[in-house]
Amino acid sequence: MASTVNKNTEAPIDASVVQTPFPNWLTSFTGLTKWPGLNPPYIPLDFINMSKIPPYKQYNSGFCDANPPEACAFDCDGCVAPDDVKTCPKLSQTFDDGPSPATEKLLNTLKHKATFFNLGYNIVNNPDMYRKVLEKGHLIGTHTWSHPYLPSLSNEKIIAQIEWSIWAMNATGNHTPKWFRPPYGGIDNRVRAITRQFGLQAVLWDHDTFDWQLVTPDNTLPPRSEQQIYDNVKKWKQNDKGLILEHDGSDRTVDIGINVNRIIGDDQFSVAQCVGGIDYIKHF
Ligand SMILES: [Zn+2]
Numbered sequence: 001m002a003s004t005v006n007k008n009t010e011a012p013i014d015a016s017v018v019q020t021p022f023p024n025w026l027t028s029f030t031g032l033t034k035w036p037g038l039n040p041p042y043i044p045l046d047f048i049n050m051s052k053i054p055p056y057k058q059y060n061s062g063f064c065d066a067n068p069p070e071a072c073a074f075d076c077d078g079c080v081a082p083d084d085v086k087t088c089p090k091l092s093q094t095f096d097d098g099p100s101p102a103t104e105k106l107l108n109t110l111k112h113k114a115t116f117f118n119l120g121y122n123i124v125n126n127p128d129m130y131r132k133v134l135e136k137g138h139l140i141g142t143h144t145w146s147h148p149y150l151p152s153l154s155n156e157k158i159i160a161q162i163e164w165s166i167w168a169m170n171a172t173g174n175h176t177p178k179w180f181r182p183p184y185g186g187i188d189n190r191v192r193a194i195t196r197q198f199g200l201q202a203v204l205w206d207h208d209t210f211d212w213q214l215v216t217p218d219n220t221l222p223p224r225s226e227q228q229i230y231d232n233v234k235k236w237k238q239n240d241k242g243l244i245l246e247h248d249g250s251d252r253t254v255d256i257g258i259n260v261n262r263i264i265g266d267d268q269f270s271v272a273q274c275v276g277g278i279d280y281i282k283h284f
């Protein structure tokens with residue numbers, strides 16, 4: 001079993017895992033010689049202007065009265081910035097939290113170009129799977145290094161989560177991401193002011209399968225069955241629009257993703273296609 005990090009869980013690094021080699025250019029730049037654990041160190045970057053980051057307060061998930069509505073928190077108020085992508089003219093699946101050993105089954109099933117939001121930590125620990133996703137022509141965005149709730153972090157820690165995720169992609173697939181999905185939908189104008197300086201554009205969703213609840217049940221939410229997920233997808237399919245949030249971090253959610261793909265079919269868009277085929281930052 002290769003090591004992967006999932007929501008709220010910390011998988012130990014398996015000694016048999018062949019990591020992405022830590023590149024020399026990254027050693028010259030950071031002074032380090034190996035990939036970090038789940039709490040990556042902040043490495044200052046000269047292109048990040050700290051004075052452009054608004055001083056909204058840090059807060060934990062659910063503590064939504066920390067900032068005024070102008071902070072535009074998606075998970076708190078459903079607030080979406082003009083450059084956020086939240087929906088799609090064609091009903092389309094997106095997959096978060098990989099790459100993982102489970103991703104392969106999904107790759108063998110999908111006949112269209114889908115969008116994956118990968119964790120840097122999982123990329124360097126599953127480098128072959130990351131390259132397979134790229135080789136199949138799918139679009140890969142960043143989902144941070146290790147899946148924290150970004151609004152709870154300092155500016156420096158947010159930068160660390162983004163820079164290390166980008167370095168993981170550079171080192172593993174010679175690839176630089178344009179799209180970014182915040183874990184737990186945790187994004188406000190402080191987080192956006194940082195991710196925009198990396199040239200990233202945030203991608204949210206308007207249809208949530210809650211597939212992860214079948215892997216890690218949450219007693220504070222109503223229980224969800226697989227059948228409910230499929231019933232919802234059939235409903236969403238009626239007007240055939242929107243972005244669906246799913247996960248490829250475990251076999252269970254991948255199996256669900258394959259069944260959802262059977263319901264929708266392969267007439268789907270990648271996130272870039274959703275916003276008109278552009279592959280660079282949208283003007284705002
Ligand atoms: Zn996630």
